[in-house]
Amino acid sequence: MKNVRNISIIAHIDHGKTTLSDRILEITGAIEPRKMRAQYLDSMDIERERGITIKSHPLRVFYKSKKDGQIYEINIVDTPGHVDFTYEVDRSLAAVEGAILLVDATQGVQAQTVANTYKAVEHNLEIIPVINKIDLPNANITETELEIEDLIGIPGDEIYKISAKEGTGVEELLEAIIEKIPAPSGKDEDKLKALIFDAKYDKYRGVIVYVRIFDGSVKSGDKIMTFSNKQTYEVVEVGAFTPEMKKVDSLNAGDIGYIIAGMKEVSMAKIGDTITSAKDPTKEPLPGYKEVKPMVYAGMYPGIPEYYEELRKALEKLKLNDSALVFNPDHSPALGFGFRCGFLGLLHMDVVKERLEREFEMAVILTAPNVEYKVVLKNGEELLINDPAKFPSESEIQEVYEPYVKLSIITPPEYLGKLMNLVQNEKRGTMISTENAGFERVVLNFEVPLAEIIFDFFDRMKALSRGYASMDYELIGYRKSDLVKVTILVNKEPVEALSMIAHKDKAYTMARKLVDKLAELIPQHQFEIPIQAKAGGRIIARSTVKALRKDVLAKCYGGDVTRKMKLLEKQKEGKKKLREIGRVSIPQEAFLALLKVGEDENS
Ligand SMILES: Nc1nc2c(ncn2[C@@H]2O[C@H](COP(=O)(O)OP(=O)(O)OP(=O)(O)O)[C@@H](O)[C@H]2O)c(=O)[nH]1
Numbered sequence: 112m113k114n115v116r117n118i119s120i121i122a123h124i125d126h127g128k129t130t131l132s133d134r135i136l137e138i139t140g141a142i143e144p145r146k147m148r149a150q151y152l153d154s155m156d157i158e159r160e161r162g163i164t165i166k167s168h169p170l171r172v173f174y175k176s177k178k179d180g181q182i183y184e185i186n187i188v189d190t191p192g193h194v195d196f197t198y199e200v201d202r203s204l205a206a207v208e209g210a211i212l213l214v215d216a217t218q219g220v221q222a223q224t225v226a227n228t229y230k231a232v233e234h235n236l237e238i239i240p241v242i243n244k245i246d247l248p249n250a251n252i253t254e255t256e257l258e259i260e261d262l263i264g265i266p267g268d269e270i271y272k273i274s275a276k277e278g279t280g281v282e283e284l285l286e287a288i289i290e291k292i293p294a295p296s297g298k299d300e301d302k303l304k305a306l307i308f309d310a311k312y313d314k315y316r317g318v319i320v321y322v323r324i325f326d327g328s329v330k331s332g333d334k335i336m337t338f339s340n341k342q343t344y345e346v347v348e349v350g351a352f353t354p355e356m357k358k359v360d361s362l363n364a365g366d367i368g369y370i371i372a373g374m375k376e377v378s379m380a381k382i383g384d385t386i387t388s389a390k391d392p393t394k395e396p397l398p399g400y401k402e403v404k405p406m407v408y409a410g411m412y413p414g415i416p417e418y419y420e421e422l423r424k425a426l427e428k429l430k431l432n433d434s435a436l437v438f439n440p441d442h443s444p445a446l447g448f449g450f451r452c453g454f455l456g457l458l459h460m461d462v463v464k465e466r467l468e469r470e471f472e473m474a475v476i477l478t479a480p481n482v483e484y485k486v487v488l489k490n491g492e493e494l495l496i497n498d499p500a501k502f503p504s505e506s507e508i509q510e511v512y513e514p515y516v517k518l519s520i521i522t523p524p525e526y527l528g529k530l531m532n533l534v535q536n537e538k539r540g541t542m543i544s545t546e547n548a549g550f551e552r553v554v555l556n557f558e559v560p561l562a563e564i565i566f567d568f569f570d571r572m573k574a575l576s577r578g579y580a581s582m583d584y585e586l587i588g589y590r591k592s593d594l595v596k597v598t599i600l601v602n603k604e605p606v607e608a609l610s611m612i613a614h615k616d617k618a619y620t621m622a623r624k625l626v627d628k629l630a631e632l633i634p635q636h637q638f639e640i641p642i643q644a645k646a647g648g649r650i651i652a653r654s655t656v657k658a659l660r661k662d663v664l665a666k667c668y669g670g671d672v673t674r675k676m677k678l679l680e681k682q683k684e685g686k687k688k689l690r691e692i693g694r695v696s697i698p699q700e701a702f703l704a705l706l707k708v709g710e711d712e713n714s
Pocket residue numbers: 122123124125126127128129130131150162163164190191192193243244245246247273274275276277
């Protein structure tokens with residue numbers, strides 16, 4: 112039996128995964144106390160600021176067991192908690208034998224706790240349930256115990272209780288990991304089989320492939336092959352995550368670590384692919400896992416049109432590290448040259464936009480996101496459309512299908528009515544079932560169009576349930592739907608970048624809200640600007656931006672030249688994110704007006 116244990120920590124967002132990993136690093140002496148800072152593992156700035164984990168960070172620690180005095184290598188794969196990034200949970204779970212199921216004692220079992228537990232069960236993992244944050248005065252340990260018991264049938268006295276923040280119970284948990292999680296079963300002598308569970312691009316070293324070695328071993332100088340496309344590479348370095356990357360002589364069966372082998376792009380290291388030996392390859396690859404597909408699409412244009420090339424380079428660099436990001440060149444009459452981008456969800460979209468701004472100093476204009484529709488034309492042709500501008504005309508369309516998800520919401524019963532009303536009456540959802548989820552908690556299962564939940568659903572749900580409800584969703588396929596394209600005309604000119612696809616029953620209300628919002632967001636000009644929404648060949652809503660009387664300089668009573676200059680400079684600055692459509696300047700916010708329409712309903 113090898114003294115190795117590989118685990119993952121799964122939990123709902125904010126239940127304390129990163130804090131627990133931090134504490135383990137500290138207790139095992141992997142990081143000197145003076146270097147320790149909170150959220151050591153959340154290395155991206157955006158991660159630390161928003162307090163969310165986006166990329167998974169593996170780490171290796173050594174722990175001397177108090178029971179048998181032996182030293183154990185424990186590899187921990189941290190996982191992200193936000194629903195946009197759940198695919199990373201699957202990757203991590205495929206690389207380990209056991210999971211710590213971490214539940215916040217003040218929050219209890221939440222939607223992602225349930226979703227992730229099911230995933231761990233699917234991967235046949237040994238699960239150790241843990242209640243965290245027991246130091247908090249409002250910790251509800253007994254109720255949380257009952258909820259966990261209900262979820263996985265493990266009795267309360269076998270559930271570990273810890274404070275990841277203060278360290279209480281963490282050593283006992285480490286002992287439990289050694290005792291309860293099975294050691295890896297592979298053999299060093301067998302043919303190499305390593306699972307790629309992540310990959311990162313490093314400016315200086317090229318692609319760093321994160322692997323779990325199932326069988327065999329690998330060291331520098333070895334010739335390896337990626338199973339899916341039979342590409343071969345020579346290994347330059349292998350190492351472990353301590354958590355900093357540290358070179359080791361070899362990685363053996365059961366280990367988690369990294370391989371650097373001269374790959375130029377992250378796409379060469381396909382997540383879920385098997386790495387084997389080029390000389391003596393395995394015949395059977397490891398079972399891979401689902402490829403990540405974007406859920407939402409949006410147009411992205413450089414803030415200043417001339418910066419198209421720079422934006423392309425920046426996106427390419429981001430993509431080196433973010434294989435979930437998809438982009439293709441696009442052109443819009445209103446916005447010029449840009450890209451059609453695919454994202455995992457709105458948080459992912461936000462993160463990409465923010466990284467472009469911070470890391471590449473690229474201001475970008477984003478258009479309202481939408482899902483991918485399937486359109487069957489009268490001539491039998493089938494199209495996948497992720498850009499409303501490319502939606503065929505009504506006369507050509509036979510049928511339209513849209514993606515649906517299974518949505519699960521966990522809520523205290525008092526909010527049940529409001530939430531059902533939200534999903535069924537406002538979001539075109541159908542209730543499938545309700546279940547009791549232990550103490551004072553109900554699970555509601557719905558089938559809902561994906562388009563209805565990507566925008567403001569999460570915030571609406573939180574507002575209606577005073578923060579208590581939580582949600583999770585997964586794609587279940589396409590369903591036929593009655594959809595129409597709504598085109599927006601600004602000053603009588605169609606602006607495709609503002610168009611949207613809406614359900615027939617909602618097209619009118621959405622169009623009404625959208626034109627009103629646009630009228631608020633588009634600044635006044637010297638002339639009146641009509642804003643119209645058109646669907647099925649008719650104008651269905653209209654709003655107006657009134658003409659401006661005075662010009663900005665009128666404020667300055669002639670005299671003060673510097674003030675005048677400043678004002679003009681400021682206007683120029685402001686214009687960077689404006690686009691001229693005919694004679695009208697449209698600001699960035701207007702292109703996201705569709706998202707803002709939802710915001711009003713929250714207030
Ligand atoms: N009082 C108390 N606070 C804790 C404890 N564990 C975590 N926290 C706090 O809870 C918040 C969330 O903790 P994180 O470790 O960032 O949670 P996470 O699960 O990694 O979050 P995501 O990566 O975004 O899913 C932070 O403010 C922590 O300081 C604990 O045992 N006691």
